[in-house]
Amino acid sequence: MRYPEGGGLTAERPAFRxxxxxQAGWRFAAGEKTAVIAKDLRxxxxxxxxxxxxxxxxxMEALRSAGPANSPVVTDxxxxxxxxxxxxxxxxHGFEDERWTLARVQKVIRRRFRLSLSVATVWRLLKRHGWSWQAPARRALERDDHAVELRMPHRHRPAPHPTEPTLKTSVIKEHLGKDVIPGPIPPKRRPSR
Structure with a gap:
């Protein structure tokens, strides 16, 4: 890489490049070979x-800088x-609840400015302007836990606490006659051939 000093993060770097x-253009006009120019200019x-x-x-105009490649799509x-x-x-904006998601912000940008941005670009835009992901500090007053359980019975199953005995540790305890700390079970070894 030619630019180990920083690679172009400041305004001076594009002018330097x-x-x-x-310089290469002037050397093209002089008829120098590509390999010599590459070596001399590093x-x-x-x-x-x-x-x-x-x-x-x-x-020579084609060698001039065209400006930053990642100029912001949404102006200040x-x-x-x-x-x-x-x-x-x-x-x-027509959404049912009071949560902003990246997809919803994307829709607002599309409707308001007629710009099509990816969700990742929306996140970078918000982050650049000081916005951050936030979780609610408390549960919503409207939350109906019973309705949530009815809608999603297969989810939200509490995992057994690591110190609570499970069937596997109880059987081992009976067999060995001592307490067993639950942990990963070693893989079964295949019989050698």
């Missing part, structure tokens, strides 16, 4: 070949509007 490409031969193709098609002004929309609550 553009300078390297322009870049890969593949990069020099890619730059040479761009130079042939568009000249749009995000301020999005925060206002999120402040109104999910019910104001």
């Amino acid at each position: 553009e300078g390297i490409r322009l 870049v890969s031969v593949r990069s020099v070949e890619r730059w040479r193709r761009a130079w042939r098609e568009g000249g 002004a749009q995000f301020a509007v999005l925060e206002e929309e999120l402040g109104k609550g999910p019910a104001a």
Whole structure:
């Protein structure tokens, strides 16, 4: 890698990389070989070949920086509007309960700004602006535990506590005549052939 000093996290780095490409462009015009340019500029031969193709098609202008590749899709002004929309609550946007999910924020962005963002991009956008995942501090007043149990009987089965005896540890205790600490059971060994 040509840029071990940081790889382009500051504003100066793209200008530095553009300078390297322009030096290569002048050397293309002088007729120098790809391998020599790569060695002198301390870049890969593949990069020099890619730059040479761009130079042939568009000249020195094709080697200039096109700007940051990951410029934010939602501007700061749009995000301020999005925060206002999120402040109104999910019910104001037609959702049944008062929970914001990434998919719901994605729908608000799609409706309001006509932008199609992935859920991961929505998360990065929110995180960049200081939003975080939060769990409710208390249970909802409207929660009906009985209805939840009826809807999902196969879920929410409490796991046995590790100190409570299970059938397996009880049988071992009877057989050995002493307490056994529950833990992983060693794998069965296959008989050798």
